[in-house]
């Protein structure tokens with residue numbers, strides 16, 4: 001059985017602006033309609049689901065007690081959209097992704113909050129067989145380092161059949177046909193890959209096999225945690241194009257995690273920026289990347305190395321991101337690295353300021369906003 005959630009070990013400026021332009025003409029509505037009209041293997045399928053994460057907090061037990069890896073997150077994944085999540089290592093991206101599947105494992109636990117998925121309800125309350133069925137059939141997923149999580153003793157094809165049987169798929173031939181098709185689209189010989197064991201495949205091939213497993217059951221919601229890290233840039237671009245194509249053809253709701261703002265610019269409709277277990281800025285990708293408001297997002301974009309022009313223009317963010325043990329329990333989690341830091345940032349959680357669908361959590365942004373409103377009044 002491929003990647004049982006219970007056993008998974010957790011282990012450019014130019015590209016960016018070009019990609020933002022490419023994505024703007026895509027029609028989410030068209031994707032939604034196609035998904036609803038398409039005949040799928042899943043009988044109870046009814047178009048892409050919306051996902052609403054509310055006040056989600058996840059803690060890990062450590063020698064110093066339970067410490068929060070994700071704190072008070074509110075995030076919406078609108079039906080039929082691709083949401084990208086970006087943030088430095090340790091910001092809580094994988095923990096958030098695992099929470100969408102209710103797959104946070106000890107020493108971690110979801111301490112509070114909810115994850116409402118249309119058609120499934122609050123997945124944080126699902127248990128046992130209901131949860132197992134939801135994963136795979138309703139929620140396809142690629143966990144981080146999925147290239148290391150195939151069963152070394154079984155061929156990919158045997159694992160595919162095991163997956164199909166465990167989800168009571170009757171048309172196993174159809175499942176194999178779809179798997180070969182997906183592998184073929186990702187530039188591989190599907191028949192050969194299905195006949196192969198893990199050790200016969202390169203890291204990049206295994207990563208594509210992981211994406212195939214996430215898509216092959218026709219789940220409505222697809223969660224991809226760093227799905228292309230083992231791939232070279234050309235293959236990565238091809239795979240992201242295919243992820244986008246399959247997303248639109250099938251009318252999915254997709255959640256994709258990456259370290260790479262270029263990746264997100266190429267593929268995501270919406271973007272959430274994480275820092276210290278919080279979502280500090282979220283909104284439409286073109287707007288957030290085009291004119292970032294949060295000092296952290298601005299710093300991330302300034303740090304992207306240029307491919308041409310002034311190579312020295314990129315400026316690394318000073319300092320390091322916090323760890324579980326060092327993340328401040330009150331005030332703004334980014335303050336140690338922020339040029340705009342004020343006294344209030346030491347003590348008060350930043351307010352979330354909405355600009356339509358664009359939401360920013362920062363005292364300086366809120367203060368600037370209030371000043372502008374006063375000037376206008």
Ligand SMILES: Nc1ncnc2c1ncn2[C@@H]1O[C@H](COP(=O)(O)OP(=O)(O)OP(=O)(O)O)[C@@H](O)[C@H]1O
Pocket residue numbers: 010011060061062069087088089090091092093094095096106107108144259322323324
């Ligand atoms: N099993 C665990 N036990 C204790 N702490 C954990 C565990 N898993 C994650 N953490 C901690 O929780 C925080 C968030 O980790 P998470 O893996 O969600 O971050 P991430 O943003 O996905 O990082 P990366 O980009 O490196 O994958 C980190 O401080 C990490 O050290």
Ligand code: SF4
Pocket residue numbers: 294295296332333334335336338339340341342345350361362363364365
């Ligand atoms: S809340 Fe304060 S410290 Fe945090 S990002 Fe905004 S200005 Fe900087």
Ligand SMILES: [Mg+2]
Pocket residue numbers: 093094095144225
């Ligand atoms: Mg991660």
